Amino acid sequence: MTPGAVQQSGLSLRFAGAAKSYGDVEALKPTDLTIAAGEFLTLLGPSGSGKTTLLNLAAGYQEPSAGRIFIGARDVTHLPARHRNIGMVFQNYALFPHMSVVDNVAYGLKVRRLARSEIARRVEAVLRLVHLEGYGQRGVQQLSGGQQQRVALARALVIEPDVLLMDEPLGALDKQLRRSVQLELRRLHEEHRRTTIYVTHDQEEALVLSDRVAVMRDGRIEQVGSAGDLYDRPVNAFVAGFIGESNLLPARVTAIAGGQAQAEVDVLGRSLTAAVAPGLQPGQPAALLIRPEHVLVGEEPGVTAEVAEIVYLGELTALNLRLESGATLWARRITSHDLRRGTRVTIGWKQEHARIVPT
Amino acid sequence: MTRQPLWLSILAHGGAGLVLAFLVLPIVAVLPASVNKASFIFLPPRAYSTRWYGEFFLDSEWRSALSTSLQVALIATVVALVLGTVSAIGLRRIRGRWHSLLTGLFLAPMIVPVIVTAVAVYRSALDVGLAGTVLGLGLSHAMLALPFVVINVGIALRTVDDNWLRAAAGLGAGPWTVFRTVTLPNITPGLVGGAVFSFITSFDEVVVAVFMAGYANKTLPVKIWESIRLEYTPVVAVAAVLMILLAMLLFGGAQALGRGQSILKKSEQPQA
C-alpha cells in the first residue's frame, strides 16, 4: 500500500429484484440496485425503511424471499455470510468482549487459518491504518467509543473484503467525533476505493461520504443519485424533504409538456410553469418545491407576504413568511437587519429553481 | 437471525425435550401411586381407589404431622418476613465493607450445607430445651428462609427510587408514613415472593426437622421420611401429592400476583 496511490479494491454488488418479507410484512420490496466496484453508496432513510434489511441481504445474514444478489459475477443469493468475503461494521460495533484489540482484528484471519507471521503483519498494518498502534493488547471494553469504532473498522478491513458494509457505524459517537471520523472514512475510501455500502439516517453524513445516495422509504428505494441529483432534482416530496430544507406548496398539475408542468398553486393564488419530476401525471397529488435559499425577498413583481418570524443562524437568517392565503414558507438569506416581524415584503424565485414533485 | 442448521436445531430442541421430560415426568409418578387400590405401591396401578386419601385424613399421626407442619411454616414465614424485610431495607442504607459483610451473614444459611446447620442447631436446641418444640422448629426454619426474603425484598427495593423517599419526606411524611405509603406498595411483589419462598422452604424442609422434631412434633416431611425408611404404603404417596399441590398453589398464586416481577420475563435482549 504505497501512500497516495489510488487503488481500486473490491467487486461490484448487484441486487436483482431482491425482496424480503416476513409473513405479510414486506421489509424490502423487489429492488434493483447496482453498486459499482470501488463505489461508496449510502442507504439513507428513516428507521424501518428497509435499509438495514438491504444491508443484511448483502452481507448474507438474511436470505431474500425473492430475487438474486451478485458480488462481482458470482451469484451469492444463497451463500452464507462466512463464504462471501464481506467486511461488516455493526452499529455499536459488536466487538468480541472477551478478546483484546489484536484478537478482535486478527479473528477473520485466524479462522482463515493464515500463518501467524502473516496475521501479525496484516494486523499491525491495519492498526496503523486506523491509528491504533500501541493499543493492540488493550481489552476492547477499555476503549473509548471512537477507538472501538476504529477497531470494528480494522476488523472488517483486515480480511480485504470484496465489499465493505457499515450499519450506522457512527451512531454511538457524539457529534464532534462523528465529524472527524466521517472525514477519516472519506480519506480511507479515497485511498483504497473499496466498494462500500453505508447505512445512515443522517442526511449530512450521507452527503459528506458518498459517491451516490439511495433514499429509502417503506422498503423501497425512492431515488438513487449523487448528492447534487437528489438535492436539485428530487423525484418526489419525500426525497425533497429528506435531503435539505424545503418549502412544499400544494399544487394541481393541469398540463405537462417537454419536462415542464403547468400547475395551479392555490396558496399563491396563481398558476405557474416549472420543471416537473419524471413520471408525474396531470391530476396526481403534487407540490411546488422551492428551497429556502432560492426564495428571493424584495423581488418585483412578486407575491406579497408578511414576515412572521425571524431566526438568526449566524451568517444566515431564516425568515418565516406568511402569505395572504395563510400558508407559510421559509426563506434563507445572508443576515441583514432591514426586516422585522410584521414587515410586508414581496417574494419570488427564479423559474429554474421551482420544481413540481409528486407527494 | 443467524442461520442455524436444521440438524442442530433438531438436536438441541429434541435433547431439551427429553431432558425436560426427565425433569417433569418422574414427579407426576406419585399421582397414580396415590390412587392405587392395592396396599403396596405398584405402577401403573391395576385398580384405582381413593381409599388412601381416606386413610391419610383418618390417621391421627398424619393429621397431626400436617397440622404441625402448617404451624411451623407459619411461624417461620412471619419471623423470616419481618426480619428479612427490615434487614433488606437496612442493607440498602449502607455501603462498602459492612454491606458485604452483612450480606454474607444474611445469605450464609443458604451456603452452609444443611446437614451442618442441622447438627449445630440441634445440639444447641438440646441445651436450651427448644429441641422437639414447634417454636424451635419454626425459628430454625425462619433462619433457613431468611436469605430468600432478603434477596426477594432486596430485588424489589431496587425499583424504589431514593428520590421518591426524599420527595415524600419533603412533603412532610414521617419515616413510618414514607415506608407505608411509598416503599411498601412498591415492594409488595417481593414480599409476596419472600413469603411464599419462606413458607415452602419450611413446609418442605426435612434435614433440620428430622433432627429437631422429636416424637411429639413431627412435621409432614419427617413423617414421610420415617415412613419411607420403614415400610411404606400408598399413604406416603398421598402425603407427597398433598405437598405437590400446596407448592403449586402457592407458587402459581405468587406468579399470578407478581407477573411484573416474575422470572418469566426473558432477560433483556440486546438492542437488535
Add this chain to the structure above:
Amino acid sequence: MARYRVETACLLAPAVLFLLLLFVVPLARLFSLAFTDEGGVFATFGVLAESEVYRRVMLNTFVVALAVTLITVLLAWPVAYALSRLKGFWFALALYGVLFPFWISVLVRTFSWMILLERNGPINRLLQGLGVTDQPLALLFNDTGVMIGMVHVLLPYAIMPLYAAMARVDRRLLLASDGLGAGLLDTFARVYFPLVLPGLLGGATFVFLLSLGFFITPALLGGANAITLSMLIASFVTDRLAWSLAAAGSLVLLLVVLALLAVAARLLPLDKGMFAR
C-alpha cells in the same frame, strides 16, 4: 447523620442478633466440640483421616459429586440453549418445565424415584419389556440411584445460570464471526463458548457444592451401600452420639465448601442473582 446511622443499626440489629443466636453461635459451639475431644485437640480429625471406612466415604462423596456435576452440565446444555432460542408459548412451557421441579420438595422427588427405580418398578419392567435387559437392574440403593436422583434435583441449578449466560450473548457477535469467515465450529469455540463459560462454570460450581452436602437423596436412594459424608455426620449424631466426630466431619465439609466458593468467586464473576432460586 448520626440519627440516620442509629436508624440503620436498628433496622439491621434484629436479624443480626437472630442469626448470631440461632446460627453463628450454634455453629461455633458445634465446631468447638471437634477440638475438645478427650483424645487431644486434633484427635477427631485423626480418626476421620486414618479410618479406611471414613476415607472411602469421603472419596465416594467427591466422586459422586463430580459425576453428578458433569452429567448435570451435559444435560443442562440443550435445555438452556433451547430456552435461549425459544419464544412465546414454547419458551414459557420449557421454562415452567424447569421451574416446576424446582418448586417441589426434594423429599417428594426422591420418593418418586424410589417408586420408579424399584426392582419391580416401572422402569425395570419397561427395560425388560423392551428387551434391554433380561433381569431387573439394581437401580436403587447404590451410586446409580443416588446419581439419578441428585441429577434430577440439581439440574435446574445448572440450567438457570447457563440459560442466563446464553441469553446475554449478543446475537450480533455471532453474525460478526460469521461475516468474518468463521464456520460454525470456529464461531462456537472462539466466540459462543467463551462467552457462556462463566455461566457454565457458575452453575457447575453451584451444583458441585450442593452435591457435596447432599443428604436426603443419597440417604434414601443410596442407603448403606453408598454412604456420603453428610450421611456419615448424621449417623455420628443419631446412631453413635459421637458429637465430636460429627463436629469434625461438619467442619471438614464446611471448609471444603467455603474453599471452593472462594476459588470460584475469584475466578468467576458470580452473579448474585444466581442464588435467587
